[in-house]
Amino acid sequence: MKIFDSHCHLDDAGYDGDLDAVLLRAHQAEVAAMMVVGIDLNSSRKAIAIAEGHDGVYASVGLHPHDAQSGTDDLFQEMTRMAGHPKVKAWGETGLDFNRMHSPRAAQERWFVRQLEIGGQLNLPMIFHERDSQGRFLNILKGHWNSNRLGVVHCFSGDAAELAAYLDLGLYIGITGILTVQSRGQNLRAMVGRIQAERLLVETDAPYLTPTPERNKYRRNEPAFVRTVLMKLAEVRQSTPESLAAVTWANTCRLYGLPTGDPAS
Numbered sequence: 001m002k003i004f005d006s007h008c009h010l011d012d013a014g015y016d017g018d019l020d021a022v023l024l025r026a027h028q029a030e031v032a033a034m035m036v037v038g039i040d041l042n043s044s045r046k047a048i049a050i051a052e053g054h055d056g057v058y059a060s061v062g063l064h065p066h067d068a069q070s071g072t073d074d075l076f077q078e079m080t081r082m083a084g085h086p087k088v089k090a091w092g093e094t095g096l097d098f099n100r101m102h103s104p105r106a107a108q109e110r111w112f113v114r115q116l117e118i119g120g121q122l123n124l125p126m127i128f129h130e131r132d133s134q135g136r137f138l139n140i141l142k143g144h145w146n147s148n149r150l151g152v153v154h155c156f157s158g159d160a161a162e163l164a165a166y167l168d169l170g171l172y173i174g175i176t177g178i179l180t181v182q183s184r185g186q187n188l189r190a191m192v193g194r195i196q197a198e199r200l201l202v203e204t205d206a207p208y209l210t211p212t213p214e215r216n217k218y219r220r221n222e223p224a225f226v227r228t229v230l231m232k233l234a235e236v237r238q239s240t241p242e243s244l245a246a247v248t249w250a251n252t253c254r255l256y257g258l259p260t261g262d263p264a265s
């Protein structure tokens, strides 16, 4: 089996002391590839540096909605330059988060639009983050989307209507460890059956969202635990882990423009 963690934050300072051990455990769990997702300038830089040094590790650059207030024209000029690195395979994460409101709504919307434009110009797949935007995310997205573009709504947390709209737009849907959590995962477990297999991705969003049962023992999530997400998803969808690993692997490679063979560089 070969599993792709389609979204993690290995650049997080929480891995500074033991990144090699984290990557070794991932490989022991058959997690053969991972996407390290940037959230601001420094994390995008660090994501590229980590990807540069490790086979099967890729990077994205982008400004998270939480950090939208730090957006400037200069910042995006620099990020556009960084996106030319051969290990950069996506733009994001970008989107809207009206749940925590770490950045004002106007800044979130302005830089979300800008990043949709830049990703389109660079012809990069998009990694989207949406939480509690009450339709605004879809509204803005529809104005900048076309059927040639690729993207994923990571850590899907919307309702059935939003899910249907995302699938209509051709988007992939990222499933995290929330699926494994007893009460918090209830809605998600009820909905994952409606997603066609060809649009499913698995992810950890590590260091956040540690799945059950690992969360009883470890506070920090890590790519190895995406195996638990895959197992739970297979159980809920009444599929085998092997076939689900193969299809989500192929989906992730299609999204990020990678060869489906062993990613080695």
Ligand SMILES: [Zn+2]
Residues within 6 Å of the ligand: 093, 128, 129, 154, 155
């Ligand atoms: Zn996110």
Ligand SMILES: [Zn+2]
Residues within 6 Å of the ligand: 007, 008, 009, 037, 093, 205
């Ligand atoms: Zn994330």
